[in-house]
Amino acid sequence: xxxARELIVEADGGSRGNPGPAGYGAVVLDPVTxxxxxxxxxxxxxxxxxxxEYKGLVAGxxxxxxxxPDATVHVRMDSKLVVEQMSGRWKIKHPDMKPLxxxxxxxxxxxxxxxxxxxxxxxxHADRLANEAMDAGKQGRQWEPSGSxxxxxxxxxxxxxxxxxxxxxxxxxxGAARARAALATRTSGAPAEAxxxxxxxxxxxxxxxxxxxxxxxxxxxxAGAAAPTGHAARVLAPTAPTAAVPAEPSATAAAPAxxxxxxxxxxxxxxxxxxxxxxxxxxxxxxxxxxxxxGSGGTDPELSAAGxxxxxxxxAALAARGTIQEIVSSPLTRCRxxxxxxxxxxxxxxxxxxxxxxxxxxAWEGLTFGEVRERYPRDLxxxxxxxxxxPTGGGESFAAVARxxxxxxxxxxxxxxGRTVLLVTHVxxxxxxxxxxLGAPPESLFKMELSAAxxxxxxxxxxxxxxxxxxxxxxxxx
Numbered sequence: 001x002x003x004a005r006e007l008i009v010e011a012d013g014g015s016r017g018n019p020g021p022a023g024y025g026a027v028v029l030d031p032v033t034x035x036x037x038x039x040x041x042x043x044x045x046x047x048x049x050x051x052x053e054y055k056g057l058v059a060g061x062x063x064x065x066x067x068x069p070d071a072t073v074h075v076r077m078d079s080k081l082v083v084e085q086m087s088g089r090w091k092i093k094h095p096d097m098k099p100l101x102x103x104x105x106x107x108x109x110x111x112x113x114x115x116x117x118x119x120x121x122x123x124x125h126a127d128r129l130a131n132e133a134m135d136a137g138k139q140g141r142q143w144e145p146s147g148s149x150x151x152x153x154x155x156x157x158x159x160x161x162x163x164x165x166x167x168x169x170x171x172x173x174x175g176a177a178r179a180r181a182a183l184a185t186r187t188s189g190a191p192a193e194a195x196x197x198x199x200x201x202x203x204x205x206x207x208x209x210x211x212x213x214x215x216x217x218x219x220x221x222x223a224g225a226a227a228p229t230g231h232a233a234r235v236l237a238p239t240a241p242t243a244a245v246p247a248e249p250s251a252t253a254a255a256p257a258x259x260x261x262x263x264x265x266x267x268x269x270x271x272x273x274x275x276x277x278x279x280x281x282x283x284x285x286x287x288x289x290x291x292x293x294x295g296s297g298g299t300d301p302e303l304s305a306a307g308x309x310x311x312x313x314x315x316a317a318l319a320a321r322g323t324i325q326e327i328v329s330s331p332l333t334r335c336r337x338x339x340x341x342x343x344x345x346x347x348x349x350x351x352x353x354x355x356x357x358x359x360x361x362x363a364w365e366g367l368t369f370g371e372v373r374e375r376y377p378r379d380l381x382x383x384x385x386x387x388x389x390x391p392t393g394g395g396e397s398f399a400a401v402a403r404x405x406x407x408x409x410x411x412x413x414x415x416x417x418g419r420t421v422l423l424v425t426h427v428x429x430x431x432x433x434x435x436x437x438l439g440a441p442p443e444s445l446f447k448m449e450l451s452a453a454x455x456x457x458x459x460x461x462x463x464x465x466x467x468x469x470x471x472x473x474x475x476x477x478x
Contacts, residue, residue: 005071006031009060010118012078012126013052014134016394021137022047025129025150026060028067031074038063039145041129043137053079054100056130057086061107072112078120078127087115124403125150131400135360138297138394149355149407273418274459274467277409278324279430280314280422282338283307284452291368295426296332296357297395298365303337310453310477311341317455317476318422319345326416329424330356338453339424350424355408358426362395387442398428398442405432413460433458437466453477 008031013024022045028038040059044052057075064073077083084090085101092101120127128150133143284307287294294301303311318324319342328351329339339350364372372380372392382389387398408429412421423429431445437458438444450456450472457470 005068007037007064007068007071007073009057009064009073009075010077010123010126011053011056011060011075012123012130013049013054013056014127014130015047015049015052016134017046019046019048021045021134021394022049022052023130023133023137023143024052024056024059025126025131025133026056026063027125027129027150028060028064036125037067039129039148039150041133041143041148041150043133043142045137048096050079050081050094051096051100052130053077053082054097054104056126057082058100058104058107060126061104061113065107071108073108073114075113075115076118076123077115078118078123080117083115083117086113128403134394147354149404274461275413275416275418276420276457276459276469277412277433278318278420278422279433279456279458280318280338280342280424281427281430281450281452281454281456282330282332282334282424283310283314285334287366288452292366293361293364293368293372293391295359295361295365295395295428297360297362300333302333307334307452308337308341311338313476314338314453314455315342315345318342323420324348324422325419326421327351327424328353328356328412328421330354330358330426330429332357332426335424335426339422342422342424353408353412353423355404355411356423356425356429359398359401359428360391360394360396362391363393364391364395384446398432398445401428402432402436402442405429406436409433409436409460417462430456434468434471437468448472451477 008029009026010029011024011026013022015022021043023041023043025041026039027036029035030037040056040063042055042059044055047055057077060075061073064071075083075086081090085092085097086104092098129143129148132148132150136143283303285294285301286304287301288304288307324342324346325348327339327343327346327348329335331352331354335356336350336352342348343350363376367375376392379389379392383391383397387402390397390400405428412423427450428445430450431448434440434448434456435442435444437460448471451474453474453476455470455473455476457468459467459469461467
């Protein structure tokens, strides 16, 4: 007797307003490998959260049936309402839900589907799909599979959950944990060769192990918002690089006469050339000197005359250094113009990467910090207090940006291992990459200064460690 194929369906839906602009997402997974077998998402116009969740369920079940009509299905959702109603434990009273529940019940025979409630943090893949669908709807289009990063975000989240302590792969926290574990093994009697700490720090001819600390300064949203006095209760104290493992004194004493001294502060095998990201913030636009929020949901301004001069200046500086091998840009006009100036000097093509776009600041687009404070004081306080809070009007939270940027980072480091790549992007993505590399808390975004057309750099090694080599260099503009 053949056992029916089992599938996992995860589904979610959301509404920005409840009711408001709504969308759903659903994913079909292999229960053994975790492989994504199918994805579905759609912007459905104005609807409630529950309607969107039910539509996501129907879409997920339909996608599962299209793959394996005889399958048994394990549905996992973070909607207690849908799970309890579809399990028959709660009555369905709302007239909008009854036909959707009936439709879901017809996709597979009742005996072949079981339902489980899961916490929202375990439903990130479907949640991300739903948000991508709503983002597409906001732009007047429907979700397209080719533009989705939900699967990559889900993988990044799973990898982060598996690391001790938690943190996206490539973050300093993860590398430090591995280094500490290796050092503990070493001091307990294991041979030194067993240590797998941070990679040897070597210059690649561009930003060679430069020690660059973050100057304290107001957070810029484009060039924008200043954190109020007393904002973050936690103060970032200076610390040694978390990925560094001090060399033991005995190693130095045992070195043969005339041999080169071992590298101080680093241990472990040479991990080879890192993927080095040179992070270039675009030049000024008309909104920059006015310190207005300018994200991915606004007017997509062009570079101003000053911004064009800045782009040419940074292009000349990078050409003189001569180590950029590839150029990747945010899709927004100001970045593409800046990238084009550099590409013309270096004779390189520009690849466009949507994951490098700026935060969507919602209803705050085009406003100054003071204007936002006057119009949306409570929303602004929430945003300053929590990375999970989104700007008014369906903007993007810093937590959502971090997930997107981490997934983009992982994809680019895998594609460009051992190479030096110029990423032309914005304030929030650059600060987020630096924050994650340092293992710093979200409020550190408000502690970094990042000027227009400034250069920063982060190197990513094969063991997962990251090294921040430069931050906010503007010497080429002076």
